[in-house]
Amino acid sequence: MKKSISLMLRLSATGLLAGALAACSMGGLFGGGNAAQNQQLQNATATPAAVAQAQTNALPAIATQCPPIRVRPGTEAMFYYGNGRTGDPKALQYQGVIDETSRNCVVSNGLITVNMGVVGRVLLGPAGTQSTVNAPVRFAVERDGQAVFSEKYSIPVALAQPARSAEFVKVLENVAIPYLGGEDITIWVGFDTK
Incomplete structure (x- = not known):
């Protein structure tokens, strides 16, 4: 009985640790990371030359x-x-x-x-x-x-x-x-x- 409780506690701790690590690695996907960089991307505007270059290289x-x-x-x-x-x-x-x-x-x-x-x-x-x-x-x-x-x-x-x-x-x-x-x-x- 003691072994099964100990095993369940270890599994629970391992699951919590894996969840915490996964959340850290997905921070960039969900708005984490550098706030200044995120703000810079949100306010970015493309120059006409950049748009023309992108259109040239784009798919049909x-x-x-x-x-x-x-x-x-x-x-x-x-x-x-x-x-x-x-x-x-x-x-x-x-x-x-x-x-x-x-x-x-x-x-x-x-x-x-x-x-x-x-x-x-x-x-x-x-x-x-x-x-x-x-x-x-x-x-x-x-x-x-x-x-x-x-x-x-x-x-x-x-x-x-x-x-x-x-x-x-x-x-x-x-x-x-x-x-x-x-x-x-x-x-x-x-x-x-x-």
Whole structure:
């Protein structure tokens, strides 16, 4: 019994000593250390030269002005009619619509790298019997009025019965655009049925 009490007292003393040593070693993390140095860091201001140097050596930064992504007017929907009966609602086989667009950007080394995406739907019309439809979607990027990227993608959309509609998603990654800052850049997306 005496041995177990002695052992417990030694363990308790060892635990208290370890806790005290740990608290001493963490003083700098929790505001301990030299108060004058802490105050100096809190009131420090960087010179413009120091900020420029830090920006040069920094990792790629998220662009503060990511170009907008827009649906090109007239390309937000597509319609496919059968037997040359364009415009006849009863002859509509399927239609597609663009629901959402998204993009994000990273600027580094004179380039803006864009990831862009679109979400849309294909819906069967009254005359539609298709089980798969290809949605022709074009992504384009204009920089100061000049096309710097343009690609058309044929996105297969499975229309499983009994559903008469299905969603599609297309994401492009790492589209690099020359970027110095201040350029007028627009990302366009839409159906391209030509």
